[in-house]
Amino acid sequence: MLSVRQTRLKGLSLPEKTYLKNLQKLEANPQRILEAIDKLTAMGTRRFQFGGNGEPFFHSHALDFMRYAIRGEGYCTVNTNGTLLDRPIMDELITMGVGKLRITTMAGTAKTFVRTHPGCRESMFEILRNNLIYLSQKKKLERCIRPEVTLVCVILAQNCDGLLDFAKFAGEIQADEVVYALFDDVGDPGFAPLVPTAEEAACARKQLDESRIYLDSKRIKHNVSNALRVFRNKLNTQELYSNIPCYLGWLALRIDLDGSVYPCCRSYDSLGNIYEQDFDYIWNSMAYNHWRKTAKAINKRKTPVANCACNACVHHNLNTRVYKFFHPVKGRSSRLTKLFQANEDEIE
Numbered sequence: 001m002l003s004v005r006q007t008r009l010k011g012l013s014l015p016e017k018t019y020l021k022n023l024q025k026l027e028a029n030p031q032r033i034l035e036a037i038d039k040l041t042a043m044g045t046r047r048f049q050f051g052g053n054g055e056p057f058f059h060s061h062a063l064d065f066m067r068y069a070i071r072g073e074g075y076c077t078v079n080t081n082g083t084l085l086d087r088p089i090m091d092e093l094i095t096m097g098v099g100k101l102r103i104t105t106m107a108g109t110a111k112t113f114v115r116t117h118p119g120c121r122e123s124m125f126e127i128l129r130n131n132l133i134y135l136s137q138k139k140k141l142e143r144c145i146r147p148e149v150t151l152v153c154v155i156l157a158q159n160c161d162g163l164l165d166f167a168k169f170a171g172e173i174q175a176d177e178v179v180y181a182l183f184d185d186v187g188d189p190g191f192a193p194l195v196p197t198a199e200e201a202a203c204a205r206k207q208l209d210e211s212r213i214y215l216d217s218k219r220i221k222h223n224v225s226n227a228l229r230v231f232r233n234k235l236n237t238q239e240l241y242s243n244i245p246c247y248l249g250w251l252a253l254r255i256d257l258d259g260s261v262y263p264c265c266r267s268y269d270s271l272g273n274i275y276e277q278d279f280d281y282i283w284n285s286m287a288y289n290h291w292r293k294t295a296k297a298i299n300k301r302k303t304p305v306a307n308c309a310c311n312a313c314v315h316h317n318l319n320t321r322v323y324k325f326f327h328p329v330k331g332r333s334s335r336l337t338k339l340f341q342a343n344e345d346e347i348e
Contacts, residue, residue, distance in 0.1 A: 028257050030061045032274050036255060037069050039279040051079030051102075054257065057089065067096050075099040082128050090135045093147050102179075103132070104152040108165030115158040132173035148176040154183050155227075157193065160200040163207035167214045167222075177221035180208065184312070234262075238311040241298045243336060244323040246305070248315055249292030251322070263291050266309035280335075 037048070048069040050056040055076060059065075070076050078093075082103040093101070105115035110122035117124075132149065139145065151173075153159070153166045165178065170178045170276060183194055196204060205228060212224040254262045259275035261282050262268070272282030282288060295305050304310035313319075320340050324331035 013348050018235045027058060027258065028061075029275060030064070032148075032259065033061075033065055033255075034068055036274050036279050037065070041069075041072065041074065043283070045213060046073055047075045047077070049077045049079065055081055055084065057084035064098075066093075066098055070096055077102060079104070081105070082132070083124060085128070085131050085135075086347055087131060087134055090131060090138060094135075094138060094142055094144060098147040100150060101147045102150045102152055104150075104154065105166075105169070106154050106159055108153075108162055108167070108169035112159050112162040112165065116156060122177075122335065129169070129173065132175075136174040149173070150179055151175045151178045154181050154264050155196065155202050155204055157196045160196050160204040161207065163204060164210045164214065167211035167220075170220055171214065171218045175220060177225050178211075178215055180211075180227040182227070187320070236306075236311060237313040237316045239305075240320075240340075241310055241313070242302050242315055244299055244319060246295035246298050246310070246313075246315075246319055247322045249278065249288065251318065252315070263288065263295070264308055264315065266314060267291075267305065267307065269307045320348065 031045070036041075040048075048066075050062065050066060051070075056062045056065075057080060066076050066078065076098050078098060079102045080106060085101075085103075105113065105125075105128065106116040107125065114120055114122055125242035135147075135149065151166070151170045153163065159166070167178060176271060183191075183196075208224050208228055212222065215222045215224065238323040249263050252264070255274060256262065256267045256270075257271040260270035261272045261274060261279075267274040271287045272285060274282070291305070294301075295308075298305060298310060320331075330336065
């Protein structure tokens with residue numbers, strides 16, 4: 001998906017199948033990743049997130065990375081599909097104090113799971129269900145609240161009729177929160193079969209309304225109201241960034257499996273590579289400082305940062321909070337308040 005986003009945003013041809021297959025063989029270099037975590041921790045980083053463009057638990061050193069990031073005051077979020085979360089791994093995540101598991105199942109029943117995961121068997125969902133129930137029971141036994149569990153459902157044509165089942169699944173495994181997200185086809189016609197039709201979208205909205213009632217009754221945090229708003233009006237942060245800057249160049253970054261460093265998860269121009277350069281050099285480079293300067297002036301230029309999906313920014317909540325911190329009076333204006341509320345699409 002990352003490669004598709006990159007090529008679509010830049011107006012290039014899709015990568016060859018051989019290239020995409022080779023990407024699947026990439027594996028993060030353990031020593032360089034630990035060195036990068038060291039550097040980031042020394043610079044004051046306290047929040048780390050693993051996953052996003054692949055399944056983190058495929059890596060043989062995944063737990064080592066998480067343990068290293070958490071030491072001291074670190075907080076760790078892990079994005080996973082959950083299929084590799086066996087009970088020994090659950091026990092280790094509790095012991096080391098992983099902060100949050102964001103588990104994207106896209107289904108609340110075995111039948112829907114198979115529809116949204118071609119090639120998988122219903123038994124895989126049952127194993128996942130049992131392991132998540134085990135996690136909730138073990139947390140109670142250990143009297144701990146971590147890792148918190150967020151179940152994520154990307155709404156597809158294949159699961160529009162199962163959104164309430166997903167909410168009930170969250171209740172069964174005692175999840176802490178539920179996030180419904182819209183599928184982004186990145187303008188690729190190849191993803192058309194995954195995009196809900198008008199009839200399926202109507203079904204999804206009805207299911208979301210019913211899910212809200214159920215989740216509220218179970219006191220599970222959710223983003224149903226915002227998901228409905230974005231469902232009707234596709235996420236568009238263009239107007240927001242005509243009024244506030246982007247501060248992300250100082251607050252976060254993404255390191256890809258091949259070592260490439262990106263200032264934003266929706267920015268597709270690498271600013272360096274930790275396998276080839278020292279991280280300090282990359283962070284303080286002219287290229288990175290130019291990106292920061294450009295992003296901070298986005299509200300003055302009224303145009304997106306080059307090769308960055310600013311008009312559908314998933315970090316708008318973070319930038320909004322920073323803006324309110326720096327501009328407590330302006331941040332409370334009625335005009336900006338409406339813009340902030342219009343784009344609240346996900347629990348962070």
